[in-house]
Amino acid sequence: MDSDVEMNAASDEEVMDDEDYYDYCYSDVGDDEDDGGGGDSDGELVGADYDEGLEAEGSDVVVSRREQTFAVLREEDISERQEEDISKVSSVLSIAREEACVLLHHYKWNISKLSDEWFADEEKVRHTVGLLLNGNDRPRSRKLTCGICFEGYSSDMMSSAGCAHFYCHECWEGYISAAISGGPGCLSLRCPDPSCGAMVLQRMINKLAKEEDKEKYARFLLRTYVEGSKKTKWCPAPDCTCAVEFLGDENYDVSCNCKFNFCWNCTEEAHRPVNCETVSKWILKNSAESENMNWILANSKPCPKCKRPIEKNQGCMHMTCTPPCKFEFCWLCLGAWSDHGERTGGFYACNRYESAKKEGVYDETEARRERAKNSLERYMHYYERWASNQTSRQKAQADLHKAEKEQLAKLTDIFGIPETQLKFIVEAWSQIIECRRVLKWTYAYGYYLDDKVKSEFFEYLQGEAESGLERLHQCAEKDLLAFLPSLKPDSNETTAPSVAEFGDFRVKLAGLTSVTRNYFENLVQALEAGLEDVHATGQAAATSSTATSSKKGGTKSKKKHAKPSSDHTDDGWPCERCTYLNPPSVDVCSICEKSRYQT
Amino acid sequence: MVDVSRVQKELTECNRDREVSGVSITLHDGANISHLTGTIAGPADSPYEGGTFTIDIRLPGGYPFEPPKMQFVTKVWHPNISSQNGAICLDILKDQWSPALTLKTALLSLQALLSSPAPDDPQDAVVAQQYLRDYPTFAATARYWTEAFAKSASTGMEEKVQKLVEMGFPEDLVRSTLKSVDGDENLALEKLCSG
Numbered sequence: 001m002d003s004d005v006e007m008n009a010a011s012d013e014e015v016m017d018d019e020d021y022y023d024y025c026y027s028d029v030g031d032d033e034d035d036g037g038g039g040d041s042d043g044e045l046v047g048a049d050y051d052e053g054l055e056a057e058g059s060d061v062v063v064s065r066r067e068q069t070f071a072v073l074r075e076e077d078i079s080e081r082q083e084e085d086i087s088k089v090s091s092v093l094s095i096a097r098e099e100a101c102v103l104l105h106h107y108k109w110n111i112s113k114l115s116d117e118w119f120a121d122e123e124k125v126r127h128t129v130g131l132l133l134n135g136n137d138r139p140r141s142r143k144l145t146c147g148i149c150f151e152g153y154s155s156d157m158m159s160s161a162g163c164a165h166f167y168c169h170e171c172w173e174g175y176i177s178a179a180i181s182g183g184p185g186c187l188s189l190r191c192p193d194p195s196c197g198a199m200v201l202q203r204m205i206n207k208l209a210k211e212e213d214k215e216k217y218a219r220f221l222l223r224t225y226v227e228g229s230k231k232t233k234w235c236p237a238p239d240c241t242c243a244v245e246f247l248g249d250e251n252y253d254v255s256c257n258c259k260f261n262f263c264w265n266c267t268e269e270a271h272r273p274v275n276c277e278t279v280s281k282w283i284l285k286n287s288a289e290s291e292n293m294n295w296i297l298a299n300s301k302p303c304p305k306c307k308r309p310i311e312k313n314q315g316c317m318h319m320t321c322t323p324p325c326k327f328e329f330c331w332l333c334l335g336a337w338s339d340h341g342e343r344t345g346g347f348y349a350c351n352r353y354e355s356a357k358k359e360g361v362y363d364e365t366e367a368r369r370e371r372a373k374n375s376l377e378r379y380m381h382y383y384e385r386w387a388s389n390q391t392s393r394q395k396a397q398a399d400l401h402k403a404e405k406e407q408l409a410k411l412t413d414i415f416g417i418p419e420t421q422l423k424f425i426v427e428a429w430s431q432i433i434e435c436r437r438v439l440k441w442t443y444a445y446g447y448y449l450d451d452k453v454k455s456e457f458f459e460y461l462q463g464e465a466e467s468g469l470e471r472l473h474q475c476a477e478k479d480l481l482a483f484l485p486s487l488k489p490d491s492n493e494t495t496a497p498s499v500a501e502f503g504d505f506r507v508k509l510a511g512l513t514s515v516t517r518n519y520f521e522n523l524v525q526a527l528e529a530g531l532e533d534v535h536a537t538g539q540a541a542a543t544s545s546t547a548t549s550s551k552k553g554g555t556k557s558k559k560k561h562a563k564p565s566s567d568h569t570d571d572g573w574p575c576e577r578c579t580y581l582n583p584p585s586v587d588v589c590s591i592c593e594k595s596r597y598q599t
Numbered sequence: 600m601v602d603v604s605r606v607q608k609e610l611t612e613c614n615r616d617r618e619v620s621g622v623s624i625t626l627h628d629g630a631n632i633s634h635l636t637g638t639i640a641g642p643a644d645s646p647y648e649g650g651t652f653t654i655d656i657r658l659p660g661g662y663p664f665e666p667p668k669m670q671f672v673t674k675v676w677h678p679n680i681s682s683q684n685g686a687i688c689l690d691i692l693k694d695q696w697s698p699a700l701t702l703k704t705a706l707l708s709l710q711a712l713l714s715s716p717a718p719d720d721p722q723d724a725v726v727a728q729q730y731l732r733d734y735p736t737f738a739a740t741a742r743y744w745t746e747a748f749a750k751s752a753s754t755g756m757e758e759k760v761q762k763l764v765e766m767g768f769p770e771d772l773v774r775s776t777l778k779s780v781d782g783d784e785n786l787a788l789e790k791l792c793s794g
Contacts, residue, residue, distance in 0.1 A: 178664035
């Protein structure tokens with residue numbers, strides 16, 4: 001994965017920062033303990049957050065659970081951390097909070113880099129950032145001319161950014177307002193005098209700006225804390241105000257408090273096992289432009305005169321471009337229609353086309369048109385499946401919501417089973433949602449896979465996973481309905497299913513859920529390993545576990561396993577097709593109904 | 600809105616030493632304070648020497664907190680000025696603008712830009728390439744453009760007016776029409792004939 005390489009290739013400096021960062025975190029916790037409760041709230045908050053993050057992950061990531069490598073930060077947490085950083089710098093460097101604030105902003109909230117450079121050469125840092133050592137708050141003379149509006153004011157009506165350039169308060173307000181509406185650049189606003197670099201500090205903003213501008217400034221300041229740091233990013237979900245801090249070094253899929261799963265690296269929707277590069281290529285491709293182009297290329301020719309693309313929708317070759325161009329030409333040779341007299345062999349037998357083709361003039365464009373048509377069809381194949389899995393996923397999300405809101409309560413009423421024991425339905429839906437997401441992205445992966453052998457292997461794995469998912473989705477969607485009161489109350493009485501039947505349903509759905517999970521784990525692992533297995537099939541099949549035995553090991557190896565599986569008579573037998581562990585009492589798989597002995 | 604009192608102060612201040620500085624500003628049409636016309640004298644020891652360049656200045660509502668919009672009316676052959684429409688590529692007219700700068704300082708910067716082009720950050724790629732690859736041709740072209748467009752403007756104008764008046768058009772109308780087409784004789788004639 002390219003993204004990984006990038007992360008590792010980051011400068012040593014950053015690695016050092018990481019360590020510093022953690023040191024700082026730990027020492028902070030230590031302080032709290034010493035205080036004996038004084039500053040406990042910090043530690044608790046972080047802890048609470050962490051738990052919340054875990055819960056969110058627990059409900060959403062079902063394919064494969066991993067260690068949590070990220071933390072979700074709410075707006076309060078962000079400003080709290082920011083305040084802490086400012087306080088720390090302000091006390092360590094013995095400077096005012098506002099000064100610490102602009103310094104941190106300049107150093108992208110990198111405390112260690114700031115303090116290193118500060119202690120190495122304070123003067124230089126002060127000069128670059130525009131922090132004056134000896135503030136010049138009061139002008140010498142009592143009456144001054146504002147450098148912007150050129151009006152005279154008494155000195156108490158004027159302010160400077162600590163330098164010798166005084167401006168009236170009205171002009172300051174206008175200057176600050178213009179800078180703030182210009183965006184986050186206002187956080188490093190300097191004195192209006194071009195030759196002076198004095199930084200305008202937040203206290204100036206608070207003293208001189210309009211209320212709304214002060215608020216905007218504060219928001220920019222909060223945003224820079226997340227955007228400046230290399231370890232935090234905003235959750236891209238609409239209306240979500242959380243940020244996510246990434247602590248791991250691979251598997252960028254993170255899950256925000258708002259339940260949105262996204263890839264921390266590229267901030268697109270979570271797309272494991274497909275890498276960010278493929279995803280961005282695919283998204284770019286989907287953004288109609290390129291495909292429209294291909295369609296136009298495949299189905300139209302440009303008017304030879306005005307170059308507008310023309311689609312032929314009438315039988316004859318005599319084309320007339322739409323006004324104002326109105327150029328009349330031959331569809332076959334794209335030559336002017338006026339040339340198509342007897343001389344050229346008659347109107348409807350354009351020999352110029354044939355002769356041109358013989359000379360090879362049109363071969364290139366024709367071939368390009370043909371290629372575009374083929375590639376369009378290929379793309380349509382993948383896009384259609386990508387998009388329909390997307391739709392299915394959204395439907396499944398709605399169904400999960402419905403199940404949690406209504407169906408579970410109804411089932412409790414009917415069968416007297418507590419809702420806690422109906423969790424298997426929620427799990428099934430969560431699994432479906434997750435699998436639809438993975439499956440969707442595998443189509444983008446497939447589109448860019450050009451190795452023929454890998455392609456076959458990939459399609460095999462994808463096919464297995466997809467058919468498993470279809471079985472599960474069908475079971476969750478259709479079979480469940482049989483246990484819910486139908487629309488006609490009368491028929492409900494006579495055909496009401498028994499508790500035992502519900503028990504069977506439960507076994508089947510839970511089984512399908514776990515089977516599908518296995519299939520997708522295989523798929524995800526195989527894709528993440530770059531489908532390398534395909535070149536070492538023999539060994540892989542021999543050492544593969546039961547979970548992976550459904551891989552392309554060939555049916556031969558499975559047959560060999562069929563007998564040893566009877567050793568497991570005590571704990572049941574795993575189904576060859578779906579890997580479900582059946583009880584020894586049955587000879588037909590309770591999930592996929594495959595016979596135990598038949599192959 | 601535009602700070603009227605500041606602009607008026609600027610006009611007075613700028614025109615006070617116009618002989619020395621070589622730059623001046625006038626109101627474009629007398630009434631509208633946000634539409635001005637600036638002139639700069641072509642700097643000595645440059646291909647623009649001896650020319651007088653007219654610049655259209657429009658002040659946005661946020662002036663002086665937003666930069667003024669400036670564009671050459673006189674055609675100029677210069678890497679940082681479009682030979683097509685006179686658009687200028689200069690940082691202080693964009694992100695480096697500061698309210699502590701004035702129209703006069705901006706015009707002086709333009710004058711400085713004429714003396715020392717920045718071909719690595721071009722507005723007109725054709726001119727910039729010529730400047731870098733074939734400086735003598737560039738200098739000759741720039742000088743020719745200065746002769747043709749930056750000098751004849753005032754002297755040529757009277758001749759044009761006279762010519763058109765002799766054709767039977769009223770002088771006032773001739774002057775205003777010529778002005779509206781930036782002194783292009785043929786365009787003016789076309790306009791006058793069409794009514």
